[in-house]
Amino acid sequence: MQTVRGVLSVFLAVLALATCVQAQTSEPARIASAVDSIVAAALEGGRAAGASVAVVRGADTLVMKGYGHADLEFDVATPDRAIYEIGSVTKQFTAAAVLQLVEQGKVNLDAQITEYLPAYPLQGHTLTVRRLLDHTSGIKGYTELPEFGELMVRKLPRDSLVSIFSAKPFDFAPGEAMVYNNSAYFLLGLIIEKTSGMKYEDYVQKNLFERVGMADSRYCSERAVVKRRANGYDARPDGLLRAAYLDHTWPYAAGSLCSTVGDLVAWNRALHGGKLLTAESYRELITPGSLNDGSRLRYAMGLSVDSLLGQRTIRHGGGINGFLSDLSYFPDHDLTIAVLVNTAGPVDPGSITRSIAESIFGKWTPATARFNGKASDYVGEYRGVGRGRELIVRIAAGEDALTIQVGDGQPSPLVYLGQETFARDGSRYTFVRANGGVSGLRADNVGGYSILTRK
Numbered sequence: 001m002q003t004v005r006g007v008l009s010v011f012l013a014v015l016a017l018a019t020c021v022q023a024q025t026s027e028p029a030r031i032a033s034a035v036d037s038i039v040a041a042a043l044e045g046g047r048a049a050g051a052s053v054a055v056v057r058g059a060d061t062l063v064m065k066g067y068g069h070a071d072l073e074f075d076v077a078t079p080d081r082a083i084y085e086i087g088s089v090t091k092q093f094t095a096a097a098v099l100q101l102v103e104q105g106k107v108n109l110d111a112q113i114t115e116y117l118p119a120y121p122l123q124g125h126t127l128t129v130r131r132l133l134d135h136t137s138g139i140k141g142y143t144e145l146p147e148f149g150e151l152m153v154r155k156l157p158r159d160s161l162v163s164i165f166s167a168k169p170f171d172f173a174p175g176e177a178m179v180y181n182n183s184a185y186f187l188l189g190l191i192i193e194k195t196s197g198m199k200y201e202d203y204v205q206k207n208l209f210e211r212v213g214m215a216d217s218r219y220c221s222e223r224a225v226v227k228r229r230a231n232g233y234d235a236r237p238d239g240l241l242r243a244a245y246l247d248h249t250w251p252y253a254a255g256s257l258c259s260t261v262g263d264l265v266a267w268n269r270a271l272h273g274g275k276l277l278t279a280e281s282y283r284e285l286i287t288p289g290s291l292n293d294g295s296r297l298r299y300a301m302g303l304s305v306d307s308l309l310g311q312r313t314i315r316h317g318g319g320i321n322g323f324l325s326d327l328s329y330f331p332d333h334d335l336t337i338a339v340l341v342n343t344a345g346p347v348d349p350g351s352i353t354r355s356i357a358e359s360i361f362g363k364w365t366p367a368t369a370r371f372n373g374k375a376s377d378y379v380g381e382y383r384g385v386g387r388g389r390e391l392i393v394r395i396a397a398g399e400d401a402l403t404i405q406v407g408d409g410q411p412s413p414l415v416y417l418g419q420e421t422f423a424r425d426g427s428r429y430t431f432v433r434a435n436g437g438v439s440g441l442r443a444d445n446v447g448g449y450s451i452l453t454r455k
Contacts, residue, residue, distance in 0.1 A: 028062050031055065034359035035063045042352055043068045048343035049233045049240060050078040054261035055356060057335045064262060070230040070342065072240065081260050083229045084340040085220050086325045087318025089264070090257040091185055092285075093208055095133055095302030096271065097192050097200075099281040100207060106195040109133070109284070116191045121166055129191065131174045132184040133301040134289050135448070140168035141181045144388025148250075155247050161186065171385050175292040178299065178449035179387050182254040185302075189253025200253055212270040214263040220248045220256050229258070232322015235345020243322025243344065255320050261338040268329050268336040272314070286314055291449065298446045306426070306446055309357050309364040317350050326350045328357075335360070366423075371401065371416035378402055378431055382441040384452035391450050393429075393443060404429065 039051055050068030054061070066078030101107040107116070109130040114120055116129075131137040142148050142165045151161060165183045172179075189200045196203050201219035209217045218226070222245070232243035248256045259267075270276050277285065288297040288305055298306045303314050308328070315328035324341045326349035337356050339349035358364075375397035382393045386407075394405040398413055404424055405411040414422035414429065421430040432440035432451075441452040 028060065031062045031356075031359055035356055036067075038352060038355045038359070039067045042347045046240065047235065048341050048345060048347040050082075050230065050343075051339065051341045051347070051349075051352075052078060052082050052084065052230075052261045053340075053352070053356070054265050054336065054338040055360075056265045057333060057360075061265075064265075070228070072231070072233065078230065078342075079228050081216055081228055081262060082340075082342075083216055083218075083226060083258050083260055084325065084342055085232060085255075085320050085323040086257055086259050086264075086327075086340065087251070087255045087320035087323060088182075089259075089316050089318040089325050089327050090251070090253065090255045091302035092271070092316055092327075093204055093257060093267075093302075094185055094188050094192070094253040095285060096208065096276055097196075097203055098129070098133065098188055099277055099285055099301070101192065101195050102284075103278055103281055107191065113187065113191070116194050117187060120162075120187070123170060125170060125174055127174045129188075130289065132188050134178065134297060134299055135181045135184060136175050136178045136289070136291065136297075137181060137184045138170040138172040138174045138176065138179075139181065139183050139187075140165045140171060141179070141388060142183045142186065142250075152250055153245050153247055155249055158186075158190070158249060158252070161250060162190075173292075177291065177385050177451060178297055179385060180447045182251075185254035186252050192253065201256075204257070208267075208276070209263075211276065212263075212266050214259065214266055217257065217259040217263045220251075220258040222246070222248055226258075230323075230340075230342040232320075233343045233345075234322055235343055235347075240343060240345075246321045251320060255318060259340075261340055264327050264338040264340075265336050268327070268338075272329055272331065291451075293451075295442060295444075295449060295451075297449055298444065299449075304446045308354060309361050310366070311357070311361060315353075319344060324349050326353045328353050330357075366415070367417075369416050369418040375402055377438050380438075381455045382443075382452035383455055384441075384443070384450045386450060387448060391443065391452065393441060393452060395441075 049072050050070055052066045053063055055063040066082050068078055070076050070078045070082050110128050113127050127137055147164050192200050192203055233240040234243050285301050286305055288300045290296050303316050305314055307313055311330050312332055313328055313330055318325040322344055324344055326339045328337045337353045339352045341347050341349050378395050379397055384391050392407055396403045402414045403411045404414050414424055417423055427445040430442040431438045439454055443450045
């Protein structure tokens with residue numbers, strides 16, 4: 001009887017171990033299959049030429065592959081290690097470079113930028129390096145200027161662009177609002193060059209790419225022959241076109257780096273693993289600052305720090321002629337999701353990231369509150385500074401909730417979070433009361449924070 005029981009015990013133990021192993025091996029396969037389906041659906045119907053995706057958790061690579069085409073004219077499938085322009089994902093590299101120079105005592109985040117760029121006209125404002133890093137500088141963004149359309153195809157000295165945007169009035173006093181700003185990161189590139197004694201592209205190559213082992217990454221070039229480089233396309237109603245020309249003199253420290261999903265995984269491991277910055281510098285990098293009135297931002301230095309599906313997330317997206325990108329890190333799970341698309345159009349890498357995250361974490365429903373307020377208190381039009389133009393938000397009373405229309409967009413319902421704060425997608429809208437009534441609105445969309453006045 002003891003022998004039978006012993007055999008049964010061994011059998012059950014082996015069965016339990018097999019079941020455990022099967023469960024462990026089936027999850028990566030399930031996630032990989034889900035990613036294949038998600039990306040296939042995104043590319044369906046020729047909405048984008050191709051994409052590369054990496055999903056890496058800890059030491060486990062769950063997905064690292066290309067989809068669709070790197071070149072449509074020659075029918076070239078997206079290869080392994082395909083190289084893309086990553087647009088504004090560049091900004092975290094620029095921010096890390098600045099913080100390295102802070103560690104070396106060459107840059108002071110709280111110094112006036114004229115300490116490094118003495119000729120820059122501050123127009124009576126106090127403007128620190130820190131305000132460049134989190135988009136609260138108030139200087140005019142060059143990508144929103146009509147003059148940039150003519151300049152972007154020409155190769156001229158970089159001070160040609162600085163002379164254009166520096167002559168424009170500030171959109172707001174530094175620290176009064178946050179408006180996503182490529183001019184600020186252009187200036188940061190110049191500060192890196194001034195204080196390091198190296199060209200921006202050389203500094204990044206030596207002190208970031210080579211230290212991390214990012215062998216396929218580089219400063220983008222519109223002329224160099226680069227193996228495995230994906231061609232960029234722009235989506236139009238009648239199909240895809242080759243991306244409009246852009247000289248890489250101009251995206252510069254705001255958006256001129258090229259990389260692969262594999263290299264971006266290596267970057268996240270190094271950056272968030274303490275291999276590039278001291279603990280103090282890393283805290284600076286990922287800690288959002290505040291506006292002058294104390295309003296807390298959700299954007300730090302070249303990185304947004306927020307949540308996705310209830311999970312803490314440190315991320316940034318990018319968009320440049322012919323390319324879209326998203327690089328997200330989930331610190332509580334040591335998870336990186338990198339999505340690169342070689343088409344500027346309807347396929348949103350951020351949405352792909354969200355769908356992949358759902359396949360890993362499951363569906364998530366945010367906590368909401370029951371709105372028992374008086375809708376008429378909030379109805380009206382609110383105006384304030386926006387990116388390149390005035391931001392106009394219209395609030396109306398729907399059947400069951402307030403609705404919001406931002407600019408010329410479609411009205412959509414607001415979700416009540418409590419204490420005068422509502423949400424739509426990832427944006428938060430907090431109403432401000434004064435003298436017994438609603439007088440303003442704080443619009444926080446992570447990449448921008450504007451204080452609007454009720455009209």
